[in-house]
Amino acid sequence: MNPFIKAGIVGLSALLACTPAFALGDPIKTAIDATFAPHAMPTLDGKIEGFNVDMANLIGERLGKKVDLTGAQFSGLIPAFQAGTYDFLVAPVTVNKERAANLLFTEGFMDTNFAFVVPANAPEYKTLEDFKGKTIAVNKGSAYDSFLREKEKEFGWKVESYGTNTDAVAAVMAGRADANLAGNTVAAWAVKQNPRLKLSYEYATGLVWALSFRKGDEANRDLVDRAIECLKLDGSMAKLSEKWFGVTPVAGTTIVTPTKGFGTPGFDGYKDDDHQASCENLK
Template structure:
């Protein structure tokens, strides 16, 4: 996958910085190519999606070629640790366990949950609004566990399906009142099916970041700066609108640079007073 070199002073400064951290002219990275809309196969055998576009923009800003591999998620972190990749383009939820073994860029997106409901029903504004409703969910997912742990409190009925596509189909067929999934997956479902719409979004307080090896502080810090640039120049908002059909709210992680490097509150975070900019050295 070739990336055209970005012209201009900002691109040259970023390129010089990245060259110190990674000597060759190629960014080697990988993601799970079956996690729509972040990455998904195309009819011509390639892969497309939000995170594909994101890593391509990173390559463009750095004037680097991008060698992007599609692989099963379970094998990505071991391959990163084995230095097969410079970092992972996959969306990886930053948590305490992972932060103990990996470095992370600042969050590029919140990992919230979201409900999908029929397009013609009134808006839902809280979990309480779903009391007594039948909610379809992907069996064994974090969303399945979330709903079942709260069945007694909210009185909803949980119906589990083999895939989230099947769970959305249950809403379309009237067998369920709502579907719960990750916010981006829910947004993609609503974008693809005009008979449903996005509904209440539940904040988890967690974010997705790009994962690096513990010893690659320089590479992590540089990519962190590029992500900040993509937030402030409007690129991240454009990607959100393209893939999710959602214009990010002011203050959302996807459009708001984070102070320092990494994710505050987790191991590997480095406090720093640099000012987010697209002209970095």
């Protein structure tokens, strides 16, 4: 995914405090990078569709609020968010220490793992060691590119970098590479689009994607956090995973498991409490 530009998030904590809760009667205003398939992508009729688009609308339904969703280039989201144009960003953002120092996060809505894509007739790969001696295609300059190159000597694979992940996937289909490495959802989307491919080994990073609010907006963050918990409990998140990724979530994974407290545990902004996750009293 597109990373938060450091300069774009520095100073967010200095913004004016947000209203205690979403304004009565007004729609929830949020935004997303509309070019990050399958989380958000343009349709032929000029609208936006994708996993995070559906999730945003379901959050609105659970809270009894209309959602005003804007799709824009990622570089334009940050300035608008700083200016208070949006209540929060529904763009998937990996929670880390630096970002949590400047942004207020919900609990994770899914794990941000790395996944290998291989030809449908390829053998089963169960560890990183199984890719020893293999040629792996990857999007040049991505986190996956860096990961492969850092471990190239350790695991003995050959890394081929391409301008886009689409080109890297094409290399696998053409037989120029044995596998492609990308984010788990992008990998799943590629496989869903082409029966000549299949998902292979998934490398767990221990990190999650979450939705981001401005510092000081705990009231609204907590409301959306509770809605996410509800979507996990009532099966909505599992259905979205099956719809957009072609993957049925495993029990215990972040996408179907509510997190204790509010926010992402282990990071700034997390609030530990004993509230019970449910779909009651959200409106």
